[in-house]
Amino acid sequence: MGTHRALVARLTDEVDRMRRGRIAAPRGALLRVLGRRLLERAVESGVLVRLLPGVYAPADLATDHRVLCHAVTLASRGRAIIAGRSALHLVNDAYPAPRVVQVIVDPSSHAPRAPWIQARRIPAPGPAWTLRRCRVLTPPDAVVDAWARAPVERRRAVLYDALWLRCAAPAAIAEASSGRGKVPQRAELLAILGEFIDGAQSPGEVMARREVFRHRRYDEFERQVPVVGDGRGRPVDMLHRRARLAVEIDSEAYHGAPEDVARDHARDVELSALGYQTVRYRFRDLRDRPEWCRRTLDRIVAVRLRDLA
Incomplete structure (x- = not known):
């Protein structure tokens, strides 16, 4: 006993x-x-x-993605490098795990096979590092690999998610992309990253401009301009002067600290005192329901213009 x-x-x-x-x-x-x-x-x-x-x-x-990644590392003795969205999930648990473990395997090496393993047989684009007991691509290389693996219609979402969760810096991703021989839609990838390198503050800001509010009816909105009053300039992501409307993007993710929330609230009050209504769209809204964002903004503009007429 x-x-x-x-x-x-x-x-x-x-x-x-x-x-x-x-x-x-x-x-x-x-x-x-x-x-x-x-x-x-x-x-x-x-x-x-x-x-x-x-x-x-x-x-x-048995279905925990992190555990499956570790299993691949053990079974391959480190020869299979965790890559793509699997690597980004290891970097940040909030990054959505793919349905399969994405790995890179050198063409001369052997790797374990299973229905839940997706292997690309290519030389490693750069040195791997150890994260959570797994051999993993560096975050910039992982973003480029995730972009390359994704269906065309999903590539931008894969990139925006990585940027929103700050898995890697835009300049580092651009450098990783430029260092590879072949990257699908590299020009599109570099164009998005270039907006950050040129001064964009958040993924939501870039997504709003390039994906969601890019139609001609939004041409009257000014982007990243200050509203001046009482001798001070208050920067606004999108501004419709005739409708006296300020649109703020991404504040939830990039201004989450208490002092940031307090500062944003104070700015909203100050803009109201100057006659501007503030509307805020979260990154998740832009990503998951862009049509809702367009529909609500169109209605708000129409109501404001009518009331101010």
Whole structure:
């Protein structure tokens, strides 16, 4: 009885260790801790599952993207480099994980195969680094790889998400792109990044200008201009002077600190005192429901022009 309890405790401790670290484990390490019979029982009972040959994880972590990335690193002995959106998810948990683990494998190397692994057989674009026990592309290279893998209609969203979450700096991404031999739609990628290098403050600002409010009916809006009153200039993302309307973009993500929120609130009050209504659009609104953003802004402009007539 005592021996059984000791075995159960040993297995529980090991599984808890893997859960706490959100990691997989190689068979050799598990054999040293559990022994062959206890490992076999753990697999038979469904406590542990085999993710790849010689690599195991707790059953409740079998679909955890971070654990799957670690399993690929273990099974390939570091030869498969975590890339693309998988790498960006490791950089920032808030970056959406893809349905498959995206990796880069040198054409001369072997990598594990599984339906949930998407491998590009190309030389690594640059040095990898270790992150969360995985070999991972650097963030700028990961962004370029994610852009290259994405369907054409999804590429801009992949980039904007990475910029919004500050996974990598725009200039570093541009440098990584320029250092590669072939990048699909490189000119489009560099054009977006160039807006940041030229002074754009946030992904929402660029998305609003290039994607959401780019139609001719928005030509009357001035971009990044100050509203002057009481001897002070208050910068505004988009300004419609006839409608006395100020549009602010992205404040939730890029002005989240209490002092930033207080400053934005004070500016809204000051703009109201000057006769301007302030409307704010979040990055998520621009990304997920651009038509709603256009529809509501069109209505607000129409109402303001009517009321001011």
